[in-house]
Amino acid sequence: MLVKELINSDLNVTIAVKKSDLFDLFNEFTAQKTALETALKKSETNEVYYSPAEVAKTLQVDLSTLWRWEKQGYLTGVRVGGKKRYRQTDLNKILEGK
Secondary structure, three states: OOHHHHHHOOOOOOOOOOHHHHHHHHHHHHHHHHHHHHHHOEOOOOOEEEOHHHHHHHHOOOHHHHHHHHHHOOOOEEEEOOEEEEEHHHHHHHHOOO
């Protein structure tokens, strides 16, 4: 039986896994997660999105500053996959001083 079949079955089983196999699985999961996050940053229009932490670091401001800028309308955040993100085009305007 394949592992997937065991998981989907009603059997009560114990599986022994080697540490190296867990490490390989973790690395594979991490690589897939990174690929998904990279894909998330690109929309259908190839817009790039950044997390609040990335924006704060880039602009050298505190997260509270981003929040205040949003309240003032200076910066607009969007929800992507339920998480707050900022558009590259909006950041470019700030960096260009517009």
